[in-house]
């Protein structure tokens with residue numbers, strides 16, 4: 001089946017948290033419409049850029065784009081940006097059931113609201129390893145009142161201007177900023193707007209709900225809970241999980257989960273849905289919604305104080321959840337037992353010519369003018385640096401627990417070229433930031449693949465000991481994974497999808513500041529590129545409108 005969508009993307013004033021802000025909408029909505037499809041369907045999205053003075057590109061997060069690497073939607077990597085007034089057609093197959101996302105992949109445009117969810121259902125007659133009465137989805141985002149441009153310019157400035165903590169957490173596009181806070185411009189904030197009534201999920205007592213929860217926060221790591229209700233985690237990034245029960249779900253930007261919730265509590269009242277920022281010492285108020293037991297009024301305030309949520313600085317419960325996620329026993333994809341190449345990636349905050357940047361192995365990523373996919377396919381190798389980035393860092397001498405002795409890094413737009421059909425291990429190694437006694441959580445997202453999650457550890461990864469403890473039996477496969485403060489995360493994937501793929505921190509400002517790398521594999525196997533992705537840099541000459 002072909003599912004055809006026509007989208008118009010434009011700026012509109014919206015007040016998702018009662019505060020009026022210029023937001024990017026799709027067909028008038030932010031979050032955009034949920035794409036619903038069945039495994040094997042072809043999705044066609046005709047995107048009209050009506051942003052007037054701003055380019056765009058849209059990434060289909062979690063969709064591997066097998067055979068269609070040009071439809072991945074990563075500006076600078078797989079395509080040129082779509083210029084204002086143009087319409088770009090994305091066409092790809094959703095080959096696996098599960099919960100996925102879509103969002104802008106151009107500058108820091110995502111956080112202006114250009115984002116949504118993709119729900120891929122199992123084919124008729126296929127039974128999932130769990131049952132439920134209703135299927136609902138919730139996108140979690142954080143929300144800033146400053147524009148993307150103001151933020152991006154600050155990050156790229158000397159002196160550095162940090163974006164700070166978000167003003168609100170939105171539950172499926174709804175939040176509530178305190179309009180009576182002292183410095184708030186009362187002409188822009190209106191607490192009585194229908195747009196910012198709380199998110200409500202109405203449930204029938206006794207029924208079981210599958211909640212598909214995705215996070216596309218710009219910065220925040222979140223904890224999500226429904227007051228007084230346990231949640232059974234059953235899916236992560238499109239893969240069935242060996243079920244486990246949580247009271248609160250930790251979710252990082254770029255991840256999706258399905259949880260089952262049974263409406264089995266006192267049905268005469270409503271309950272709070274609550275999201276809290278964790279991992280950063282944030283003053284952002286918890287995002288609140290209402291878990292509404294029918295037939296109570298959907299906006300009737302629960303009689304209780306909203307749950308406070310976990311402590312922001314407790315890492316152990318977050319690591320424990322990461323470790324608990326294993327493949328469902330009937331759906332195990334056994335990983336290759338050995339790998340052909342190991343790339344250790346040290347994550348650091350650095351200075352480059354005084355500017356604040358993030359780096360991998362001391363190299364801060366810069367986007368080229370000619371997208372790699374086009375440059376590589378058409379042999380325009382002079383358009384980016386050819387010396388490959390390093391596969392490791394100075395293990396012996398680098399102290400991950402302290403501010404680096406030398407905080408300076410270099411920038412490069414070079415890429416990792418992977419031998420086709422080989423098995424690659426990535427070790428994400430966290431470290432101290434430029435602030436003493438501080439290490440942040442980074443959610444890393446891989447385009448074009450799922451990887452096996454082989455293990456997590458504290459401190460410095462030890463190549464001769466730690467691989468012995470890898471889970472090679474039932475690891476979950478994911479496309480986004482956190483590296484916890486001062487810790488490491490080990491991944492394995494097969495370089496078997498011809499194309500050029502980004503792998504980056506999903507924190508919007510961190511990727512903007514260089515926290516990412518690019519992999520190429522099997523470029524010679526990529527089919528003829530559509531000319532619609534061309535037109536920028538040296539690809540101008542191939543562009544045929």
Ligand SMILES: O=C1O[C@H]([C@@H](O)CO)C(O)=C1O
Nearest residue numbers: 162349433434435440509510
């Ligand atoms: O990139 C970042 O910069 C700030 C801080 O380190 C400097 O202000 C922060 O918290 C980040 O994640």
